[in-house]
Amino acid sequence: MGARTGQQYIEGLRDGRRIYVNGDLVRDVTDYHGYRGVVRELARHYDRHHDAAFAEKLTFASPRDGAPVSNSFLFARDRDSLEQRIVGERLRCEQTYGLMGRLPDFLNAWVTDMAAVPHVLGAKDKKFAENAANYYAYCRDNDVCMTHTLLDPHVDRGKGPDAQQGLHIVRESDAGIIVSGARMLSTLAPISDELLVGPFLPRAAGEEAYAVAFATPMAAEGLSFIAREPYDLERSHFDRPLSRRFDEGDAIAVFDNVLIPWERVFVAGDIQAYNTMIVSFPGHVGLQAAIRGTEKLRFMTGLACKLAAVNGRDRMPRYQEMLGELVGYIQIAEGIVVATGNELLRRAAATAAITGDAVDASTSLDIKPGVHPFESFVGGAAMRQFFPHVNTQVCDVIRRIGSSGIVMTPTEADFARPELKDTLEAYVQGPDIAAEQKVQIQKLAWDAVATQFGSRQEHYEIFFSGDPYIVRMMQFMAPERSRCEALVDRLLADPGAPAG
Numbered sequence: 001m002g003a004r005t006g007q008q009y010i011e012g013l014r015d016g017r018r019i020y021v022n023g024d025l026v027r028d029v030t031d032y033h034g035y036r037g038v039v040r041e042l043a044r045h046y047d048r049h050h051d052a053a054f055a056e057k058l059t060f061a062s063p064r065d066g067a068p069v070s071n072s073f074l075f076a077r078d079r080d081s082l083e084q085r086i087v088g089e090r091l092r093c094e095q096t097y098g099l100m101g102r103l104p105d106f107l108n109a110w111v112t113d114m115a116a117v118p119h120v121l122g123a124k125d126k127k128f129a130e131n132a133a134n135y136y137a138y139c140r141d142n143d144v145c146m147t148h149t150l151l152d153p154h155v156d157r158g159k160g161p162d163a164q165q166g167l168h169i170v171r172e173s174d175a176g177i178i179v180s181g182a183r184m185l186s187t188l189a190p191i192s193d194e195l196l197v198g199p200f201l202p203r204a205a206g207e208e209a210y211a212v213a214f215a216t217p218m219a220a221e222g223l224s225f226i227a228r229e230p231y232d233l234e235r236s237h238f239d240r241p242l243s244r245r246f247d248e249g250d251a252i253a254v255f256d257n258v259l260i261p262w263e264r265v266f267v268a269g270d271i272q273a274y275n276t277m278i279v280s281f282p283g284h285v286g287l288q289a290a291i292r293g294t295e296k297l298r299f300m301t302g303l304a305c306k307l308a309a310v311n312g313r314d315r316m317p318r319y320q321e322m323l324g325e326l327v328g329y330i331q332i333a334e335g336i337v338v339a340t341g342n343e344l345l346r347r348a349a350a351t352a353a354i355t356g357d358a359v360d361a362s363t364s365l366d367i368k369p370g371v372h373p374f375e376s377f378v379g380g381a382a383m384r385q386f387f388p389h390v391n392t393q394v395c396d397v398i399r400r401i402g403s404s405g406i407v408m409t410p411t412e413a414d415f416a417r418p419e420l421k422d423t424l425e426a427y428v429q430g431p432d433i434a435a436e437q438k439v440q441i442q443k444l445a446w447d448a449v450a451t452q453f454g455s456r457q458e459h460y461e462i463f464f465s466g467d468p469y470i471v472r473m474m475q476f477m478a479p480e481r482s483r484c485e486a487l488v489d490r491l492l493a494d495p496g497a498p499a500g
Contacts, residue, residue, distance in 0.1 A: 001143065002068050019190050021034060033234055035190055040245075059071055060074050072088060076341070076348060086291065090291050093105070100246055106289070111146070114136065117281060128265065128267060131263055149197055149198075151183065152167070167181035176262045177260050179255050184252045186225065189253065193218060198278070199278060208270075214268075215264050222259075223258050240453075284344065287337070290379055290383070304322075307402050310431075312430065395458050
């Protein structure tokens with residue numbers, strides 16, 4: 001098939017899936033009022049791959065038949081292929097302003113990474129590595145829109161996965177594994193084609209039934225989803241410019257004796273493979289996340305600057321300092337993208353030394369054949385620490401600059417009332433800007449940080465890669481801390497050159 005059109009994407013969603021939303025059982029999400037806006041936005045995303053203005057930057061030739069496919073599936077094996085990925089992912093994130101954490105690029109990168117670690121998935125049985133490679137090729141050549149679900153339900157966080165009613169293997173058969181239980185948090189689930197179940201927190205000995213990774217169609221028999229209420233209330237572009245286009249939806253996935261065919265299983269009871277899969281990834285996921293985080297930071301910084309301009313605060317040193325700091329963060333973020341790309345090449349080369357794949361390492365740095373540099377993971381650190389921090393900061397700056405001005409804003413309908421026109425122009429106008437244009441920027445700021453959509457965006461970014469507490473504890477146990485302490489020990493043991 002190759003890259004799909006927007007209409008093909010929409011038709012693919014009409015598969016009879018079971019999505020419960022606000023008490024309704026929704027079988028056709030394309031016609032549900034809470035999802036129509038984001039479905040249209042993703043259809044535009046797919047159509048860009050056929051637009052002459054974008055296609056060359058967004059696609060590459062499938063190795064299977066030469067058909068154009070999304071370059072979010074391209075293995076970064078050398079500088080040229082890395083640059084192709086960066087150009088395509090940056091363009092797709094620019095077009096969605098970095099606001100879609102589960103833009104199809106993210107899971108496309110995920111299955112690309114998964115296909116790159118056969119030595120992990122196939123350590124005990126090569127069929128699981130072959131399954132991952134075949135599934136990657138299937139997604140690439142059919143342009144599958146995926147989401148994933150990684151976490152057990154939060155029943156009692158102080159106990160193991162059995163107490164959480166977590167997803168587990170009930171039994172095995174010649175046809176595949178039968179699974180039951182629940183997983184969360186499945187962002188984009190209502191409007192995806194397939195669900196990829198993967199690892200996040202490690203499993204312990206005795207939890208083999210919960211060490212499972214696989215992919216399944218959204219309409220699989222026995223699979224249903226309980227979605228949160230949508231934030232798209234079908235308001236106008238003026239009143240809710242973000243909520244109406246970019247609300248991806250989140251859901252709990254509920255499995256009731258769902259059969260997963262063997263060819264779609266990647267881990268089945270292998271705790272070692274389950275626990276080491278993600279940390280073994282070369283880093284296509286980290287690169288995509290860094291690019292999206294950078295583009296979102298750029299958009300939010302631009303919004304903060306525009307907001308300051310419409311109320312005159314861009315001329316005040318206090319606010320100039322705030323905005324200048326955000327601009328500096330963008331420059332740091334661009335450096336993170338470069339570093340994450342270099343790291344991806346290093347890790348891909350190290351993986352190739354293990355698996356025997358052909359990778360051009362001549363343009364990457366510090367290659368140690370056969371040694372996977374787990375301790376160096378710039379993309380992961382950026383995803384877990386840098387971008388959540390700066391996103392929270394830019395939201396705070398927008399609130400401080402907007403203050404009460406973004407709280408009390410007229411609606412588009414108010415401006416349409418003839419008797420209010422002069423009043424609004426007199427009392428709501430800004431420096432060198434008409435009232436209606438000023439309010440449109442203020443309402444954009446409100447939607448970005450204070451509506452249900454905006455609040456969820458900030459919360460989502462904080463927990464994008466897990467609980468910040470756990471993330472920092474993992475960093476505390478990382479090898480880097482020992483290297484830091486070793487520097488202090490060296491200085492204490494070295495009095496320096498003798499006097500005189």
